[in-house]
Amino acid sequence: MRIDLGEDPLALDRQVCFALSVASRSVIAIYRPLLKPYGLTHPQYLVLLALWDSAPRTVRDLSDVLRAEPATLSPLLKRLETLGYVSRGRGRGDERTLTVDLTEKGKALRAEAEKIPYRVVETLGMEVSELERLHAVLGKVIAATDRAGARS
Known part of the structure; x- marks a missing residue:
C-alpha cells in the first residue's frame, strides 16, 4: 500500500504535529486566566482532575493516568501541597510508596472547578x-x- 502525502509532504501547514502543538498551546492558554484565581497551572489542574476522579492515589498511579514521569509530578505535587489542595504521605504497607490525597480545601475546590x-x-x-x-x-x-x- 502506497501512502500519498501530496506534492510537499514537509509543508508545515499539513503537519499533524504542528497542528497539535499550536492547538494544545492555544487551548491551554484559555485555561490560564481561569486557573489563576486558584493559584494553579494547567499541569496542576490535570493532577487535581485525576484526584477528583479517584483519591487517594499513588504517585505511580498518577504518573500512569497522566502519562507523566514521577519526577515531573514531584514538583507539581509539592506545590499543590503548599497551596493546601493535597496531602502526601508514605504508604502504610510499603514505605517506598508515596500516596497523594485531596485535603478538604482540595475537595471543596471541585465545586468551583466545575x-x-x-x-x-x-x-x-x-x-x-x-x-x-x-x-x-x-x-x-x-x-x-x-x-x-x-x-x-
Whole structure:
C-alpha cells in the first residue's frame, strides 16, 4: 500500500504535529486566566482532575493516568501541597510508596472547578458535539502512538 502525502509532504501547514502543538498551546492558554484565581497551572489542574476522579492515589498511579514521569509530578505535587489542595504521605504497607490525597480545601475546590469546562467551551465558541468528536479522534491518535511506541 502506497501512502500519498501530496506534492510537499514537509509543508508545515499539513503537519499533524504542528497542528497539535499550536492547538494544545492555544487551548491551554484559555485555561490560564481561569486557573489563576486558584493559584494553579494547567499541569496542576490535570493532577487535581485525576484526584477528583479517584483519591487517594499513588504517585505511580498518577504518573500512569497522566502519562507523566514521577519526577515531573514531584514538583507539581509539592506545590499543590503548599497551596493546601493535597496531602502526601508514605504508604502504610510499603514505605517506598508515596500516596497523594485531596485535603478538604482540595475537595471543596471541585465545586468551583466545575465551572471551568463550561467557560472553556464558551471561549472556544465550538459546539460540544464538535469537541466530543475531536476528543474521540485524539483518543485514536493516542492509541495509535501507544501501539507505535510498543513496536519501537
